Amino acid sequence: MALLEVKGLVVSSGAGDTGHFEAQLDSLCLGEGELALLVGESGSGKSTLLECLGLLRDKGFASERFAFGGQGIAAGMGEAARARLRAGPVAYMPQSGGLPPFLTLGECLALRMGQARRLFPGFNEPRARDLVALAMREFDLHAGEGIALRDCLAKKPQALSVGQRQRGMFLCCLAADPKLLLLDEPTSALDPLNARAMFKTMAGMTRQGMAVLAVTHSREWAKNARVIAYDQEKSRQRSREGVTVGCFCEAAA
């Protein structure tokens, strides 16, 4: 069974300087262990779509079909239900700012595990610990002369570099042992070596059965991944008076 099913998803953003914006995703079906990349030029609506798929929105979207693990997702489903899914099976990693500044990285991981344990009955804590350890090992292998991530566990986000924060956020997502991992430009603050490690880790997570959807500009690191790309032609066709549309469709393999 598909983990994530989307058909005809339209996500509206509020009025900006250039009028309304709509991000559209025609179709996406993501199963266990699959890696997909959401690609497109800046401002095309990748992050808007990912936020909606990450259940951060409670309104401003409509779809023919939007389901996670067979459970329908609709606007107005309620904050508690979305929060419960975000705490466990659906992990969303923003580009930046996903770590509370008053907690150390280690405390963030513990909080994330605690939330999953409390709200997600299927949470497998030993597996979550293994996933975090696995990813940390992979990152630290590529740390070279830099500071190993395991030495950052006692530090608060403001004491970490941007790249360390980004990898820290990734670990936090894994700490919930999610089924679906949604990553918004997970390598934007990483050097090529660490970016490569991040993609390697993402691939490793898919081997653990996780479905991963990542917004990225770096397709070269995941050549075998499925690609959901911005369709300029369709976007132009669908745009109308006062509404700019960013349309995404799965590119042919």
Added chain:
Amino acid sequence: MIIALRLALRDFAHDLRVNLSLSLAVAAIIAPLLILFSLKFGIVAAMERDLLGNPGSRELVLGANYRLGEDFFTTLRGDPRVAFVVPKTRSLSTTATMRHGGALREGVEMVPTAPGDPLLLAFGAPVPRDSLEVVLSASLSARIAVRPGERAQLVVTRTKEGKRQSAAVELQVVGILPPAAVGRDQAFVPLPTLLAIEDYKDGFEPQLLSDGSRPNTARDHFAKARIYARGLDDVAPLAQLLEGRGMVVHDERQRIGEMKAIATVLSRVFWVIAAVVALGGIMALGGLLLRTLEARMRSFMALGIMGITTMGMQAMVALEALALALLSYLMALLLALLAMQAFNLLFAEFLTEGRIFCSLLPSHLLSGLGISVGTMLLVALGCARARLANLNLPALLRGA
């Protein structure tokens, strides 16, 4: 809730400097109110204590002689506003001589007493149980050099059929009333003793001072009475009751009225200032809390992404507000106690010994704590609700 508590504690500690500044700002609102209230309460309480501590402020003194029958005393004894009433025989005090050893004092005022006498109780003197016991004023006991437990002689003289006669009886001194209670040479005796003295002087032969061969059996009224109201508030209605019967009454109504007027004025002043300060304080606090919430929106966004609900975030804000309120109140209390101590020292020279200018009871401190915590929680929850109830995570992400 446990997660909210843990997060609140970590967040509170993380922003400790900001929270300490906020606490000081809130303490600066609470402390003056505590000081003002302690002044109001201290002044009024001292006045009340003075009036209550002196049973004389509850005494109603009849200004003339009346024919007070048994019905008068029965009515008063049945009145819940009356704490104590005992008959007096004549307008001018009955006098007698008290003697101990070689010392004697003539013209000692004999005052009737009975169980429950507020004057004796207030100054810790026991009430004479029978006709052979007496309580003396300090000045009288000093004059005839008698101490509690010793016996003094009561001597009554009369002129009967042209001949000067005297009778004496040994009385056990059971207590001494301090000068603060009685300034003159007085002896407090049970009513039967007083009546025996009167009767003997009037030519009767009472049992106590004579052979009992001719007791006075015709007394059916008294000239006066010692009357004490139960509380300060009972003085005025009782006085009015007696005045309604055409009696002249001397009492402390004016002083009691003045005290109540001062209490009312001080209360109004306090509440007006408290209302103004509280209103301004709540608005300033609301603004400050909203500003600090704005500065913490990145934290809330991160928590939201991790699946913490806005309710959980509001609980976290409320718990932090609780900590802030407790810290603020503690600081305010410390400041207020220091200021109160300073006031009490500064004004010590204007106050009689042992009196204090500012004072607060534990119940006041608890009420203050309850009001401070309650207000802080309400303001914090209002701000949290305004800012977090409809948290827009995508919009926050854009700003991150």
